[in-house]
Amino acid sequence: MKIKHLIITFFLLGTTFSFAQTSKDEQTVMQLSKDKWQWMADKDVDKLKDLFDNKAKFLHMSGTWKKDEELEIIKTGSIWYKKATIHDSAIEISGKTAIVWNRITLESIVRGNEAKVEFTVTEVYQKQNKDWKMLALSFSSVRDTHQIKK
Template sequence: MKIKHLIIVFFLLGTSFSFAQSTKDEETVLQLSKDKWQWMADKNIDKLKDLFDAKAKFVHMSGTWKTDEELEIIKTGSIWYKEAQVHDTAIEISGETAIVWNRITLIAMVRGTEAKTEFTVTEVYQKQKKDWKMLALTFSSVRDTHQIKK
């Protein structure tokens, strides 16, 4: 009988540690996602370069490109992400992969013209050693009534 109780105690401890780690990872990734919008607005290439995996892909309304191209676009102001108003967020973590969905209103300067667009943005992150790196960022145009199911 004592072995049975001991097994249950170890199971509960393991489950609570796993939950605590998952919650910590969720908080970390959500903060990175939030910080990313500010870094993009500030054209902070150094911070973004640390966040973006070298092989990351970025899908926009006008095309798809890789990390170096995205950083150059931000640096030159070809697209200036002036402000991302985040209305709704959801996250799911599976192993070392996190997916974040943000419903945003993006105010941006695109080739000299200001645009205000509703998007759901899908971000994919991977834990590499102790750091989370963004592998993909995809903008999907949506109505302002769009909601992310959690």
């Protein structure tokens, strides 16, 4: 009888720890995602350089490029991500991979032209040692009525 209680107690503790860990990881990645938009608006390429994995890819409406190109675009203001208003978010974590979906209104300046566009942005992160690194960011143009399924 005591063994049975002991097994149940360890099972419940392990389950609770597992949920707490996932919740902490979700909070961490969601905060990184939110911070990323501010760093992009501030053109803070030093913080973004640390966040973006060296093999990261970025898919925009006008093309796809790698980390160094994205950082240069942000630094020079070729695309200035002035303000991202997040309307809805969702996250799923599987192992060391996190996928974040943000439905945003992006106010930007693209090659000198002001733009205000509704997007759903998909971000892929991977836990490397103790840090989360962004592997991919993809913009999808959507209607303002689009909702992210949770």
